[in-house]
Amino acid sequence: MDTRPGQRCSFCLKPEEEVAQVVAGPGSCICDECVALCVQIMAGPRRPPAAEPEVPRWSTMTDEALLDRLPLVAAAARQVEDALAGWVAECRRRGASWARVGTALQMSRQAAWERFERTR
Structure with a gap:
C-alpha cells in the first residue's frame, strides 16, 4: 500500500x-x-x-498528558474519516444509491447523504 x-x-x-x-x-x-x-x-x-x-493506560496518565493526546487521536480519527469518505465516493461513482450506502453503514439514507455528500 x-x-x-x-x-x-x-x-x-x-x-x-x-x-x-x-x-x-x-x-x-x-x-x-x-x-x-x-x-x-x-x-x-x-x-x-x-x-x-x-x-493507553489512562489511569497512569496525568490530565495534561491526556489533553496533549487529544489532538493526536483527533488526527487519527480524521485520517479514518477521510478514508471512509473515499470509499463512499467510490461506491457512489459506481452507482450505489444513498440507501445502499446507508444500509452498509447502518444508518439511514438521509444520514449517509448528509454525512458524505459534501465530501465527493
Whole structure:
C-alpha cells in the first residue's frame, strides 16, 4: 500500500516524520515501530485477553498528558474519516444509491447523504 504525506500511525499516533516507515491500509496506518512491537508480542506466549485495553493506560496518565493526546487521536480519527469518505465516493461513482450506502453503514439514507455528500 502507498503512504501519503501527513499520515500518522493509528496505533501509537506518531506522525510519519517521527518514524522510519508508515504502511497505509484502508483507513488506518501502522509504523515500523508498532509492527516490530506486534511481531514481538505475537512471538511470545499467548496471554488471556485483558478485561480492559492496556494501551493507553489512562489511569497512569496525568490530565495534561491526556489533553496533549487529544489532538493526536483527533488526527487519527480524521485520517479514518477521510478514508471512509473515499470509499463512499467510490461506491457512489459506481452507482450505489444513498440507501445502499446507508444500509452498509447502518444508518439511514438521509444520514449517509448528509454525512458524505459534501465530501465527493
